[in-house]
Amino acid sequence: EAAVTQSPRNKVAVTGGKVTLSCNQTNNHNNMYWYRQDTGHGLRLIHYSYGAGSTEKGDIPDGYKASRPSQENFSLILELATPSQTSVYFCASGTDNNQAPLFGEGTRLSVL
Amino acid sequence: GEQVEQRPPHLSVREGDSAVITCTYTDPNSYYFFWYKQEPGASLQLLMKVFSSTEINEGQGFTVLLNKKDKRLSLNLTAAHPGDSAAYFCAVNYGSSGNKLIFGIGTLLSVKP
Numbered sequence: 001e002a003a004v005t006q007s008p009r010n011k012v013a014v015t016g017g018k019v020t021l022s023c024n025q026t027n028n029h030n031n032m033y034w035y036r037q038d039t040g041h042g043l044r045l046i047h048y049s050y051g052a053g054s055t056e057k058g059d060i061p062d063g064y065k066a067s068r069p070s071q072e073n074f075s076l077i078l079e080l081a082t083p084s085q086t087s088v089y090f091c092a093s094g095t096d097n098n099q100a101p102l103f104g105e106g107t108r109l110s111v112l
Numbered sequence: 113g114e115q116v117e118q119r120p121p122h123l124s125v126r127e128g129d130s131a132v133i134t135c136t137y138t139d140p141n142s143y144y145f146f147w148y149k150q151e152p153g154a155s156l157q158l159l160m161k162v163f164s165s166t167e168i169n170e171g172q173g174f175t176v177l178l179n180k181k182d183k184r185l186s187l188n189l190t191a192a193h194p195g196d197s198a199a200y201f202c203a204v205n206y207g208s209s210g211n212k213l214i215f216g217i218g219t220l221l222s223v224k225p
Contacts, residue, residue, distance in 0.1 A: 040121075040217055042118070042201060042216050043156075043203075043215040044215070045212060048212065058212070059214075090155070090156070096211060098161075099161075100161050103148075103155045103157075104155060105154070
């Protein structure tokens with residue numbers, strides 16, 4: 001069964017600390033995405049990837065880095081976390097442009 | 113770039129009533145559209161995928177209408193029930209390769225018995 005798994009599901013971080021959010025997909029999808037969800041904004045694209053070794057900036061990449069070491073794994077890295085990055089983060093995977101991305105369960109991040 | 117406006121942000125209806133959620137977009141080259149449903153604390157589940165070649169798409173208990181001339185997409189729940197209570201998001205493809213999505217802000221639907 002197609003799946004996108006995120007870890008951790010909940011994270012509390014301190015301002016200035018480093019946070020890594022992980023995403024694993026078993027769907028053999030080329031494309032992977034990181035979104036954040038905030039009330040009043042819907043989902044906004046942070047970074048995405050077309051395959052292992054590639055990362056691309058989305059619409060709101062500032063303060064975030066991404067890493068795609070393999071087809072299955074895509075990480076989102078906050079080098080210096082700030083309270084404004086408190087949000088729910090969703091990872092998704094997909095194939096070409098006529099397929100709906102499949103979403104993970106989300107990670108709730110609080111930066112204090 | 114592509115912009116998507118979704119209305120209304122909140123919608124409360126009685127069981128059995130219809131509910132309509134609308135999204136307008138700006139890029140006439142957009143050709144794939146999606147509706148997702150999100151229950152509280154859960155992930156996004158695909159409700160329907162719409163291609164620009166089809167103006168009316170029907171699902172279980174709902175209809176999606178696409179008006180390409182007005183660049184408007186609507187989700188119509190014909191007889192809402194409490195299990196439909198959730199957040200609904202439209203999403204529109206954009207970008208040169210077309211495999212990025214821009215989402216509406218969402219509509220929180222509440223269906224009261």
